Amino acid sequence: MDGGPRQTELLISDASALAARVVVSPLLTLVAALLDAFGDRPATPWRALLRDRAAGLDPGPLAMFARPSFG
Numbered sequence: 001m002d003g004g005p006r007q008t009e010l011l012i013s014d015a016s017a018l019a020a021r022v023v024v025s026p027l028l029t030l031v032a033a034l035l036d037a038f039g040d041r042p043a044t045p046w047r048a049l050l051r052d053r054a055a056g057l058d059p060g061p062l063a064m065f066a067r068p069s070f071g
Contacts, residue, residue, distance in 0.1 A: 031065045038062075 012020060037050030038059040 027065060031062050035059060035062055035066060 033046075034050060034054060037047050037054060041047065043051070
């Protein structure tokens with residue numbers, strides 16, 4: 001085994017696919033949402049809420065969690 005990234009294949013029905021949700025990592029999902037809120041994309045209700053709650057915070061430290069490491 002080389003310790004590199006692995007691929008997993010799941011076989012599901014069409015009905016199950018409609019209800020499926022794939023999450024890489026809860027922490028990575030949170031970091032991605034916060035970095036998105038700090039970005040310059042147009043405001044949506046959830047982005048506006050995150051921007052208001054995160055006002056004054058430095059998004060810099062979040063970037064270290066957004067870079068996956070396979071080492």
